[in-house]
Amino acid sequence: MQTDALIRKAGGGRLSREDQRRLGDILQRVYDDVVRQGVPDRFKDLLGELDGHREGADAGNPSARAQRDGAEQGSHDSGGLVEAKAFPHSKGSAS
Amino acid sequence: MTMRPSVRDAMLAAVPSLRAFAISLCGNVDRADDLVQETLLRAVANIDSFQPGTNMSAWLFTILRNLFRSEYRKRRREVEDTDGSYAESLKSHPEQQSRVEFEEFRVALAKLPSDQREALILVGASGFSYEEAAAICECAVGTIKSRVNRARTRLSELLAIEGADDFGPDHATRAILSAGGRS
Numbered sequence: 001m002q003t004d005a006l007i008r009k010a011g012g013g014r015l016s017r018e019d020q021r022r023l024g025d026i027l028q029r030v031y032d033d034v035v036r037q038g039v040p041d042r043f044k045d046l047l048g049e050l051d052g053h054r055e056g057a058d059a060g061n062p063s064a065r066a067q068r069d070g071a072e073q074g075s076h077d078s079g080g081l082v083e084a085k086a087f088p089h090s091k092g093s094a095s
Numbered sequence: 096m097t098m099r100p101s102v103r104d105a106m107l108a109a110v111p112s113l114r115a116f117a118i119s120l121c122g123n124v125d126r127a128d129d130l131v132q133e134t135l136l137r138a139v140a141n142i143d144s145f146q147p148g149t150n151m152s153a154w155l156f157t158i159l160r161n162l163f164r165s166e167y168r169k170r171r172r173e174v175e176d177t178d179g180s181y182a183e184s185l186k187s188h189p190e191q192q193s194r195v196e197f198e199e200f201r202v203a204l205a206k207l208p209s210d211q212r213e214a215l216i217l218v219g220a221s222g223f224s225y226e227e228a229a230a231i232c233e234c235a236v237g238t239i240k241s242r243v244n245r246a247r248t249r250l251s252e253l254l255a256i257e258g259a260d261d262f263g264p265d266h267a268t269r270a271i272l273s274a275g276g277r278s
Contacts, residue, residue, distance in 0.1 A: 015251055023247055023254075024219055026200045031220035033197070034115035043110050046132060047103050050139050 098142055105151040106135060112221055113155055119216045120163050122205050130166075134159040153223065157231045160213065167209065203253035207246055214242035215250075 015023070110131065117127035117134075137158050138145070145154055204212060210232075217228040218239065225243075229236045 015247055019251055020247060023250055026196065027204075027215065027219045030197055030200055030204075031115045031119070031216065034118055035111040037111065037114070039107055039110045040114075040128065042128070043131065043135065044107065046135060047107055047139075050098060050103075 098139060099147075102142060102145070102147070102151070106138060106155065109152045109155050110135075112152065113159055116156060116213075116216055116221055117159060117163070119204065119220075120160075120209070120213060122201075130159060130163055133162055137162065150227070153227050153231060156217070156221070156223075160231060199254060200250075203250050206253055207249055211242045211246035211249065214239050215246035218243050 113131050113134065114127060117130045118124055121127055121130060134155055138155055141158075145151065204215075207215070213232060214228060217223045217231060218225060223231065225236050225239050229239045232239065
């Protein structure tokens with residue numbers, strides 16, 4: 001039985017490198033599918049409203065703002081990651 | 096309230112990844128976006144506790160996770176009912192083959208215990224190190240490693256059961272999911 005064999009393989013302890021890579025690839029694609037949607041307007045508007053003195057300059061030109069955001073920030077996931085100890089206050093702030 | 100432009104831009108830059116994390120946590124795009132919005136509001140209100148130059152993304156992920164968990168405790172049963180929203184979120188994907196693959200994967204992901212799911216996402220997709228993921232989840236690094244391993248094993252089991260034909264189209268599963276989405 002094909003299904004039984006697959007279950008046995010999967011349940012029999014550690015996954016093979018091949019299986020891990022395959023799962024990782026799908027996970028990354030599912031995740032990136034959302035990331036590629038970028039920043040919805042509601043969040044640009046939200047942070048714009050909270051940042052009054054810049055709103056006037058940016059409100060009429062969302063594409064310029066988006067370009068600036070992209071240019072200044074670049075790849076936010078790769079660079080500049082620091083040790084977790086660097087944000088010790090986060091627990092309190094979110095509770 | 097004053098917020099430096101660089102801080103605001105760092106928050107905006109983290110939004111796409113925050114949304115992906117939030118959707119994977121709660122399985123519903125609308126709720127995920129509400130969660131991201133609440134996270135940004137909390138972050139702005141507590142911006143004084145953010146240390147400039149440190150990892151804004153990790154800080155925001157921590158806030159979002161804590162918000163989700165406090166909400167999750169209130170709405171435990173509702174959170175498990177995610178199949179309909181997964182089916183809905185797939186409408187936008189153009190490629191049929193990938194759609195089915197994504198669908199089965201997301202459904203399997205939703206069945207993982209939330210501790211394992213978040214650990215797998217943080218390390219396997221968000222690009223955080225084990226140490227950063229441990230800080231975000233407020234647990235030991237070894238705990239994160241163990242959760243990630245268990246998540247991978249469990250996912251593999253679930254996909255083997257539900258998509259025995261090599262993750263390929265499974266019409267029965269799709270039909271069930273489509274029906275589930277309307278209920």
